[in-house]
Amino acid sequence: MENLSEKIAQNYRQISEQVEIARLKHRNPLDKVKIVVVSKRKPMEVIQAAIACGIHDFGENYPEEAAEKISHFSGQKLTWHMIGHIQSRKAPLVASNFQLVHSIDTFRIADKLSQNCKQFHVDLPVLLECNMSGEESKFGISAYQRESWEQVVAQVAEIATLKQIKLVGLMTMPPWSEDPEASRPYFALLRELKDHLNLQLPGLNLSELSMGTSTDYLAGVKEGATLLRIGTAILGSRVY
Numbered sequence: 001m002e003n004l005s006e007k008i009a010q011n012y013r014q015i016s017e018q019v020e021i022a023r024l025k026h027r028n029p030l031d032k033v034k035i036v037v038v039s040k041r042k043p044m045e046v047i048q049a050a051i052a053c054g055i056h057d058f059g060e061n062y063p064e065e066a067a068e069k070i071s072h073f074s075g076q077k078l079t080w081h082m083i084g085h086i087q088s089r090k091a092p093l094v095a096s097n098f099q100l101v102h103s104i105d106t107f108r109i110a111d112k113l114s115q116n117c118k119q120f121h122v123d124l125p126v127l128l129e130c131n132m133s134g135e136e137s138k139f140g141i142s143a144y145q146r147e148s149w150e151q152v153v154a155q156v157a158e159i160a161t162l163k164q165i166k167l168v169g170l171m172t173m174p175p176w177s178e179d180p181e182a183s184r185p186y187f188a189l190l191r192e193l194k195d196h197l198n199l200q201l202p203g204l205n206l207s208e209l210s211m212g213t214s215t216d217y218l219a220g221v222k223e224g225a226t227l228l229r230i231g232t233a234i235l236g237s238r239v240y
């Protein structure tokens with residue numbers, strides 16, 4: 001336990017330092033970059049150890065697994081991020097447990113989530129997941145071709161009418177690569193899409209960009225990420 005906590009603290013410190021150096025070099029001085037520690041498939045002891053290191057933002061992919069953890073740690077002041085694909089029937093669990101959803105990928109799920117938020121009397125900030133590569137295996141609204149952005153604007157305008165959820169930014173997951181720099185064009189395109197949406201839809205004011213994981217978080221920082229989703233590089237590899 002002692003060792004686990006030390007290891008996590010060391011990883012977190014190292015990554016935070018690298019992120020800060022890249023932020024100072026590539027970003028505006030006042031830009032904020034938050035590390036969300038992805039704890040999916042990690043047991044309570046690991047999360048406990050992470051909390052002991054001063055970590056309070058956690059990312060989870062599976063609503064049932066997350067709900068158990070969230071209730072277990074309900075005495076602590078933590079922020080829980082939903083980063084996985086949401087099935088319609090799991091929307092109530094998401095609405096009642098999380099503080100930020102990164103993975104809205106259709107109007108349909110946004111609408112369902114908004115209805116559930118109304119039931120639970122909560123307002124939920126959300127990000128739209130965008131597919132910036134065209135890979136068929138990826139979730140997200142298809143936005144990899146600029147020619148499709150007019151449709152994206154229309155979809156976003158529709159989601160923005162929903163009362164109980166508030167669209168605050170975009171998220172993407174680039175194709176897997178060994179080279180972190182390979183992610184940069186996808187991240188840059190997501191940032192451009194955010195700017196485009198803000199121009200086309202006054203009043204929208206998207207501010208968040210969730211991009212970068214264990215392999216490419218520095219690429220994320222360089223291209224304007226405000227949220228990094230880092231699992232294995234901080235908590236160690238996951239056992240399935």
Ligand SMILES: *Cc1c(COP(=O)(O)O)cnc(C)c1O
Binds near residue numbers: 061083084213231232
């Ligand atoms: C699992 C997951 C992560 C974290 O991945 P690591 O490689 O462990 O950093 C980030 N984002 C999403 C959407 C994930 O599913």
